[in-house]
Amino acid sequence: MKLVEAMRDTRESLRELLLPAAPVILLAIGLLVLAYFWLDPNPPKRVVLATGLARSAYDEFGQRYHDALAPYGVEVVLLPSQGSLDNLQLLREGRADLAFVQGGSNDPPPGREESLVTLGSLFLEPLWLFYREDVYRDEVARKAGARHLLSLTQLEGLSLNVGSSGTGVPVLMDKLFRANKVDSGRLQLTRLEETPATAALLDGQLDALVFASAPESLMVQMLLATPGVKLMDFSQSEAYSRRFPFLTPVVLPRGVVDLAQDQPPDDVRLVATTTELIAREGTHPAILQLFAQAANDIHGPAGWFNRAGAFPVTQRSGYMVSREAERVYRSGQPFLQRWLPFWMANLVERMWIVFGLVVALVLPLSRIVPPLYTFRIRRRVFRWYGKLRELERQLQLHPERAPELLRELEALDNRTERIVVPLAYVDEFYELRNNIAAVRRRAWVAAEASVPATGAEAS
CATH class of the missing domain: 3.40.190.10 (Periplasmic binding protein-like II)
Known part of the structure; x- marks a missing residue:
């Protein structure tokens, strides 16, 4: 039972922490997505290599490059040509990527x-x-x-x-x-x-x-x-x-x-x-x-x-x-390619500088997350003090309304009883409950005092 409660409290704390951090997280993700499409880190799956005449050395070497890049998921399309001058023309026209x-x-x-x-x-x-x-x-x-x-x-x-x-x-x-x-x-x-x-x-x-x-x-x-x-x-x-x-x-x-x-x-x-x-x-x-x-x-x-x-x-x-x-x-x-699949190593290698810049930009913004988190938790408790203060003021101005105000205080106590806060802020939660109880006692006393007075008037 204690374990279940501990897990529930932890889950609630994480949920409450993520809500104020959501704008900063979304900003970081948005910047990384924009950088991804701008840098285009993943290579194309198909590349054209202009070689030369059939059975020439260029043709032989082109086949070797085709076989060498195949394990990386890159298809090297061999484009036969007349030779070097033809290859240069193919490059300048954009019909070949390499030659x-x-x-x-x-x-x-x-x-x-x-x-x-x-x-x-x-x-x-x-x-x-x-x-x-x-x-x-x-x-x-x-x-x-x-x-x-x-x-x-x-x-x-x-x-x-x-x-x-x-x-x-x-x-x-x-x-x-x-x-x-x-x-x-x-x-x-x-x-x-x-x-x-x-x-x-x-x-x-x-x-x-x-x-x-x-x-x-x-x-x-x-x-x-x-x-x-x-x-x-x-x-x-x-x-x-x-x-x-x-x-x-x-x-x-x-x-x-x-x-x-x-x-x-x-x-x-x-x-x-x-x-x-x-x-x-x-x-x-x-x-x-x-x-x-x-x-x-x-x-x-x-x-x-x-x-x-x-x-x-x-x-x-x-x-x-x-x-x-x-x-x-x-x-x-590259070092990363010795330990990671090519696509992953290439992604990290192309994106790590951008990732560092995003962290440098988001880190100062992340400093507002703890105050926002504290504000959200304490607001959950403190927002009931306004209602409590209003009931207490009505009790002071109109003691004859004590029975009605007592019922409202009981309803307020019931609502606040369902408030869930992290353990770090539970003292403020119980402080609220104690203050409601104190006002209820005063209202109960005032209600008790008003009963004899009403009975005397009736006689």
């Missing part, structure tokens, strides 16, 4: 392009210039044996595929031709996609082809293992890197393709661009964070041209570097 873009494939914008941000450089894309060993078709050259190509100037008079116009390779090759003072008019240039160009090379319809791609590309792997197809050695790779900041000299080590067959039989010097992951500035920060985390896992291991941990990396670019990516590369996975 792979090759360094040097586009003339740098004046200053920084505010509509796009970079998540950093992800991997190296060497410039692969494959050619047929029998490119010298005249009898003298055949007797002397096929020569190795060591310079772009040796391509004059040959048929060369530089890639489709949507890729960045035609732009890059044009820069390299100008640097080598090669007249492109003396070349038989074609602009086929990688697959038909490779077929034309193998059929003897092309003398050479060039494309930029990571070594993970299936086309690169196939051509490196194809007899009769050679890879041009860029003997001036260091000079290219000094002339063009977006190029890096790399070496394809001997035997890295096939140790058993010793392929390639010698080190091959190449020049490489770096591929960046570019995003529209309006892309949700949580999406950028997830892509940066996936980039660490996908591009962090060692490769043919880099040691473990060399990528991803932020570097000087024509685009602003994403703050989310910088934080992930600097600190790794």
Whole structure:
């Protein structure tokens, strides 16, 4: 019984406390709801990643990002394209949220392009210039044996595929031709996609082809293992890197393709661009964070041209570097995501500053809750003192009305008996009951005194 009464008192105290605190609580909830819709902390469930041609390195990496973000409930829709230039256009038109873009494939914008941000450089894309060993078709050259190509100037008079116009390779090759003072008019240039160009090379319809791609590309792997197809050695790779900041000299080590067959039989010097992951500035920060985390896992291991941990990396670019990516590369996975589900960790991470501001705003207002609580409880008791005082005044002015006033006092006592107050204020409740009892005694005395007087008058 005592436990039930204690629980009832506790419940009543909490109810009474919540009523004066309700405006402050509703204000805090309203501010948090407004901040939620303003900040939009939950990322979209669908994001579009512009990749490249089918079976290209961009296509392969795009599938890896698709698989990496799937456990977080984010669907990465892969949007095929012609290449880097096409990807930039898709970003600027808003048809893609993120895209792979090759360094040097586009003339740098004046200053920084505010509509796009970079998540950093992800991997190296060497410039692969494959050619047929029998490119010298005249009898003298055949007797002397096929020569190795060591310079772009040796391509004059040959048929060369530089890639489709949507890729960045035609732009890059044009820069390299100008640097080598090669007249492109003396070349038989074609602009086929990688697959038909490779077929034309193998059929003897092309003398050479060039494309930029990571070594993970299936086309690169196939051509490196194809007899009769050679890879041009860029003997001036260091000079290219000094002339063009977006190029890096790399070496394809001997035997890295096939140790058993010793392929390639010698080190091959190449020049490489770096591929960046570019995003529209309006892309949700949580999406950028997830892509940066996936980039660490996908591009962090060692490769043919880099040691473990060399990528991803932020570097000087024509685009602003994403703050989310910088934080992930600097600190790794956020602390909360290690212990909480992604959606919850992301919600707390995006909202905690707002939550602190709301607390700072509501805390001063909360100081009025205790006085309001006290006022409500004491008002429940004190409001009956007005009625009691009026009855006492009537008793003093009109003692002959004592029986009538006594009945009103009894009714007042009955009503106040049903008042429920927390234990902390029960003394004031009993004080009210005592005061009512005192006035009742006076009214009873006055009523008793009036009875004989009435009887005497009747006789």
